[in-house]
Amino acid sequence: MEQANSAIRVDGARKVYKTVGRSPGRAAVDGVSLEVEQGSIHGLLGPNGAGKTTTLKMLIGLVKPTEGTFKILGEDSTSPKGRRFLGFLPEQPYFPQHITAMQALRFYGQLAGVEKQDIDGRAVELLGKVGLDGTERTELSKFSRGMLQRLGIAQAIIGRPAVVVLDEPASGLDPVGQRDIRNLMLELRESGTTVLLSSHQLSEVEAVCDRVSILNAGKVAAEGHIDELLNISGQTSIRVRGLDELPAAVNALAGDVAVSGSVWVFSVEDSAVRSVVDAVDDAGGAVMSLAPKRESLEDYFARLIASARTGVAS
Amino acid sequence: MSRMLSIARAVIADCVRRRVPYVVVLFAGILAAAIPSLPDYGVGVEPEVFREVALALMYVAALVLSLALAANRLPSEFERRTAYSVLSKQVSRWEYLLGTWLGLSAVVAASVAAFTIVVQAVALISYGDFMWVLWVGTLSIALEMGVIVAVAVAVSTVSGPVVVVVASALILFVGHSRSTLVGGAGATDLSLFYPSLDSFNIMLPVAYGGGVSALMVLSMVMVFVGLSGIALLLGVVLLGKRDL
Incomplete structure (x- = not known):
């Protein structure tokens, strides 16, 4: 209808x-x-x-x-x-x-x-x-x-x-x-x-x-x-600043870590967000943003086309 | 109807800006001025020969102009996708086709008329006569070219300029060969169904004063309407089936 x-x-x-x-x-x-x-x-x-x-x-x-x-x-x-x-x-x-x-x-x-x-x-x-x-x-x-x-x-x-x-x-x-x-x-x-x-x-x-x-x-x-299409289920992207290095507690949980100057971007499991925010706070850093982790459209698109070529469902 | 006229006006404006009709008029002036210098001018028949040669030149110029304008009009619009912006609006394909034909035919007719005016000016200077009878020839040429443009536009919906020119020339040849190709009366008389263009053969009566009756003019108009209509109908069907 x-x-x-x-x-x-x-x-x-x-x-x-x-x-x-x-x-x-x-x-x-x-x-x-x-x-x-x-x-x-x-x-x-x-x-x-x-x-x-x-x-x-x-x-x-x-x-x-x-x-x-x-x-x-x-x-x-x-x-x-x-x-x-x-x-x-x-x-x-x-x-x-x-x-x-x-x-x-x-x-x-x-x-x-x-x-x-x-x-x-x-x-x-x-x-x-x-x-x-x-x-x-x-x-x-x-x-x-x-x-x-x-x-x-x-x-x-x-x-x-x-x-x-x-x-x-x-x-x-x-x-x-x-x-x-x-x-x-x-x-x-x-x-x-x-x-x-x-x-x-x-x-x-x-x-x-x-x-x-x-x-x-x-x-x-x-x-x-x-x-x-782009949000990766169960993952959160976190951006922090004011740290020379990530605290050990965060390092153990973080993935896809990238740093530019004193700004760090990494992703963690949704369930670990609270503890990571606390650890950053304790180390003197500031959380700039928290957002659902997103794949770039380019990556998603390439993965979809590749999986279609190999016959594997994404 | 208004969309069809808009398309026709756009075609006319495009042709005028390409300066095609100006070239024809210039060509007309040069040729008309040269006619009195032809070697086979006979004593006492100069005006008649002038009219005949002028009409022949007008015919050839109109034919060249018709094919030059019509053969590549639609193919280039499809190739360059200018047609997409038109046909994606509330415009039917038949409106697009008829508008294009109308615009091209109007340009050819106006060019033939301009040619006639130039020839009249030369006639006035050379013979002191406006030769108004030439306008009957002008009408005949414009109507025949209307048919040729319709054929060219119809064929060009599905093929390129070379095929269009060959097809149009073929129609022109066949159209003027009824007596040769289908013969006389009786069981083999196919002349009623023949796409004849002979009604437009009025060059001699116009040039030598045999007279052109109202019936002959009516016959020209009817052949123009009938053959143009058939060609355009075919074009609409072909364009309607085509993927752009």
């Missing part, structure tokens, strides 16, 4: 590309199901060829699915009508080179159904929002790769869509641009917009996504809240 607060719902997506001859074809996507809650940022991760882009393309009607249903806010998104709530940024977006940024946004604004009298104001506002102020009259042939990426994001959100699908939004951007895009995604979520983000940049996904789905070989390999 469909949940009322689903912004995006994909059920049993399957895409088989026909091959030459009598072979049955190659399944690029095989039984992928996704559910994205309204007002959340959902990450779609996977190695090259995992089926991320094909899944996104089926969702927005660019690729014909072999099987499966695709809904955005309850409507079939493979039909034009079902895409009226959608904004999409393709990977490495290109535009006709001989038009200006303003003309491009006017065009996409018209297609997105923005009222004629509002288009220019909205275009100027968006160019400012994506860091392209003052480029209204600049021809796109003079835009850098990063500027085209920013314009792509502007065209995706010009119609104030309730759902935005971003395919590698930080591609081609410098660190400042990547930060701007992260902030923009958080701003969109703040305003109630749902974001489905496909990215290779795990740090970006880790920084903004509420939930992630990891695709591998055309199937969903893992799905869940980022904390559920």
Whole structure:
């Protein structure tokens, strides 16, 4: 049964590309199901060829699915009508080179159904929002790769869509641009917009996504809240300062110890936290933070893909 | 409808900014000015020969322009993914295809019209005659190129520019070869079903004053609507089945 607060719902997506001859074809996507809650940022991760882009393309009607249903806010998104709530940024977006940024946004604004009298104001506002102020009259042939990426994001959100699908939004951007895009995604979520983000940049996904789905070989390999996937059960990460060396009682319990100056970071069993904090206190140190121990998304991702290759369940 | 027109306007703006029509008009001016210097000009028939050569040049220029604009329009939009940003919005594939055809056809028609104006200016200077009858030829060429652009756009939904040019040239050849290819009446008379472009053959009546009746104009318009419609329908079906 469909949940009322689903912004995006994909059920049993399957895409088989026909091959030459009598072979049955190659399944690029095989039984992928996704559910994205309204007002959340959902990450779609996977190695090259995992089926991320094909899944996104089926969702927005660019690729014909072999099987499966695709809904955005309850409507079939493979039909034009079902895409009226959608904004999409393709990977490495290109535009006709001989038009200006303003003309491009006017065009996409018209297609997105923005009222004629509002288009220019909205275009100027968006160019400012994506860091392209003052480029209204600049021809796109003079835009850098990063500027085209920013314009792509502007065209995706010009119609104030309730759902935005971003395919590698930080591609081609410098660190400042990547930060701007992260902030923009958080701003969109703040305003109630749902974001489905496909990215290779795990740090970006880790920084903004509420939930992630990891695709591998055309199937969903893992799905869940980022904390559920990354938190290591039963372990706490502790950061202390003011010690030249760890007390012996702590040393005996601590694992993954790292030190930088007088700041120590290590992990212990949850049951040992109380005694470790007391030992640090007795030795004159200060506990800076206590947090559930977390695996980096990079490590988790690599482990998941490796276990899938060897056929060992993680 | 408004989305289709938006796409058509964008296609026109892109073509204008590429300066393609300007090249055609410049080409027209040079050629039209050179026509009176042709060696086979006969005494007493200069204006007629001028009209015939002008229409022939107009036809060739329009054909080159049509294929240059239409053969790679959709393939490059798919390859460079500019189509993704359009088709991911509330735009049907048929709106995208028809908008593209409409825009390209309008550019070709406007270029042919501009060519005609240049030819008229040369005619006025050379013969003191505006030769308004040339506009019937202009209409005929624009409509025939509308059909060719429709064929090119339809074929380009599933193939690259080389195949598009070959297919369009083939249609053009077949379209003007009804009498040769399907023969006479009787059991073998297939002419009713033949995709003939012969209705657009009005160069001689326009050039030599045989007259172009309203029925001939109506016939051109009907062939334009029918053949363009069939080609575009085929294009919509092919594009609808295609993965982008």
